[in-house]
Amino acid sequence: MAGQSSGGAIYFAILGIVTAAFGLADLLVTASGSEFAYGGILEIPGDIFRGGWGGIIMLFAGLFYLSGIRNFDDIHQFAKVAMGSILIWVVAGCDIFAMITESIPSWEEETGPWFNTFPDFIATYAPPYAPAVLLLPFSLVVIYYIRKRASGEEGSGNSA
Amino acid sequence: MKLSTGERWDLIDKISKETVTFGAYKHTLKDAIGELTVKPMTGIPVAIAIMYGFWSVFGSFAGFFTDGFFVRLFDAYWLPWLQEVFPGQGGWIYAIMVDAGGIESGEFVLSSNCLESFGVLTSGLFVAIGVVLPAIIIFYLMLALLEDIGYMPRLAVLLDTVLHRVGLHGYAIVPTILSLGCNVPGVTATRILETKKQRFIMMTLLAIFIPCGAQIGIMQDVVPDLMGWILLYLIIGYFVFGYILNKIVPGKAPEFLIDVPPYRRPLLSNIGKKVGGRVKGFFVVAIPFVLLGCAIVGVLYQLGVIRFLGDALAPVFVGWFGVPKETAGPLIAAFLRKDLAVAQLSAITMTPYQMITAVVLVSIYFPCVATFAMMLKEGWKELLGALAVLSVVVFTYGGLIHLIGILLGVA
Numbered sequence: 154m155a156g157q158s159s160g161g162a163i164y165f166a167i168l169g170i171v172t173a174a175f176g177l178a179d180l181l182v183t184a185s186g187s188e189f190a191y192g193g194i195l196e197i198p199g200d201i202f203r204g205g206w207g208g209i210i211m212l213f214a215g216l217f218y219l220s221g222i223r224n225f226d227d228i229h230q231f232a233k234v235a236m237g238s239i240l241i242w243v244v245a246g247c248d249i250f251a252m253i254t255e256s257i258p259s260w261e262e263e264t265g266p267w268f269n270t271f272p273d274f275i276a277t278y279a280p281p282y283a284p285a286v287l288l289l290p291f292s293l294v295v296i297y298y299i300r301k302r303a304s305g306e307e308g309s310g311n312s313a
Numbered sequence: 314m315k316l317s318t319g320e321r322w323d324l325i326d327k328i329s330k331e332t333v334t335f336g337a338y339k340h341t342l343k344d345a346i347g348e349l350t351v352k353p354m355t356g357i358p359v360a361i362a363i364m365y366g367f368w369s370v371f372g373s374f375a376g377f378f379t380d381g382f383f384v385r386l387f388d389a390y391w392l393p394w395l396q397e398v399f400p401g402q403g404g405w406i407y408a409i410m411v412d413a414g415g416i417e418s419g420e421f422v423l424s425s426n427c428l429e430s431f432g433v434l435t436s437g438l439f440v441a442i443g444v445v446l447p448a449i450i451i452f453y454l455m456l457a458l459l460e461d462i463g464y465m466p467r468l469a470v471l472l473d474t475v476l477h478r479v480g481l482h483g484y485a486i487v488p489t490i491l492s493l494g495c496n497v498p499g500v501t502a503t504r505i506l507e508t509k510k511q512r513f514i515m516m517t518l519l520a521i522f523i524p525c526g527a528q529i530g531i532m533q534d535v536v537p538d539l540m541g542w543i544l545l546y547l548i549i550g551y552f553v554f555g556y557i558l559n560k561i562v563p564g565k566a567p568e569f570l571i572d573v574p575p576y577r578r579p580l581l582s583n584i585g586k587k588v589g590g591r592v593k594g595f596f597v598v599a600i601p602f603v604l605l606g607c608a609i610v611g612v613l614y615q616l617g618v619i620r621f622l623g624d625a626l627a628p629v630f631v632g633w634f635g636v637p638k639e640t641a642g643p644l645i646a647a648f649l650r651k652d653l654a655v656a657q658l659s660a661i662t663m664t665p666y667q668m669i670t671a672v673v674l675v676s677i678y679f680p681c682v683a684t685f686a687m688m689l690k691e692g693w694k695e696l697l698g699a700l701a702v703l704s705v706v707v708f709t710y711g712g713l714i715h716l717i718g719i720l721l722g723v724a
Binding site: 201202203206207209210213216217228229231232233235236239240243244246247250251254255257258260264267299302303306 | 339341342344359361366377385
């Protein structure tokens, strides 16, 4: 159990460092007023809203992870880790929702087709992705720990 | 039967022994997350994330329906069809109902989109259905979700200290957020505040600094890049003038007690009822004002009243506020429809800073007619007081924004 907890702490420590680094990168790119892309898979938006505010939230998510890894088994510390993941889900969820809403209409002027063509619809979901979307699968690991903790609590009983 | 104090306590002990289970309560993850969202150090980042999610989903959803479908439906099909079939092109009725158009080389020219036509059946319907409806639905849906999850009381606790600085308390966040949908229910919700002083401050701040859903929807559509700056100026104004009002308005601003409920999974049926009721309420109260306001603006334009007032007040707008002379008309028409006024402003050539100033002025300039009527219902003394504050705010804050622009070299 302790080994698994320390494994979780190390995992979220690394995730926290990466998330905070992405948050800082978001802020720096936004401050520079340009966009940044790497390897066809990562794209950091340069607009104030997604890059600026989104970057601040990513930075906080990283800090939540890092502040929660000490004494990982304590529920209050673990809540910080869970909150780090929730912040990533908010930013990534907004990015994915924006992708969905952009993929359906054709956005053509005046009397063109109302809906997007199938290739263009699919192309909207192709990379590059924003940092939060890339980190989304890694942040979902927290669900495993939440379930593990819940099953442990059921076994021991919640209230005395 | 009359019990002595000792007997009462004995009875209480007896009942509690039979009904209450004592023991150490072990915190659950939900409890711990609940605590994190109330403590300032951790709660403020969460509040930022929730507001980010709120506005991101709002923008994507409203843009999906408005820009993705309604703009084309109204501009490419509805407007040309009405322009063709409605009789009396170039006449008064045609201008008010369908298209005010313009004059180019001495000839009447029809408008190419519903934001410029200013007819009741074109601009009025487009704003009401194409812009406001999607914005209001998603706004109230998100608000209902936050309420039913149990986040709003936590936000109230989190903002309590800040709102005390402006003579209010944490619960003031309810009318403030409601007003972002429509100022009318926002004014009604000021009744949850205890003292006259609090209600007056809240009502005044709502009428001046909180843009309604219709205005936000139009701003999102026509000046999306400037939204952040416009909202920033409004938020700063809300707190600065709130602080001043707290100092000068006599009365008490008491503390508040709140029972913070645990986080809960929202029920779809409750969400549906809340959103349905609020959207229906908005349409019953606000839509007639959108269409009537559009008609009155059209009549005033046709009579030359707005042009006359615009020309008369142009020196103030140009010299004091630093906006072009042409903005005088929309700013005067803003009394009737702020959303339409923003749409009118978007058609005027000006610098981004002038646009920010003009849109902020539209917001703080005067409450719309519907809000005006609701404030009157709350009391004429409060209304007169709010209007006096408003007049001072418009001139000082409008001039201050111009001054900031001059100092930054952007005005």
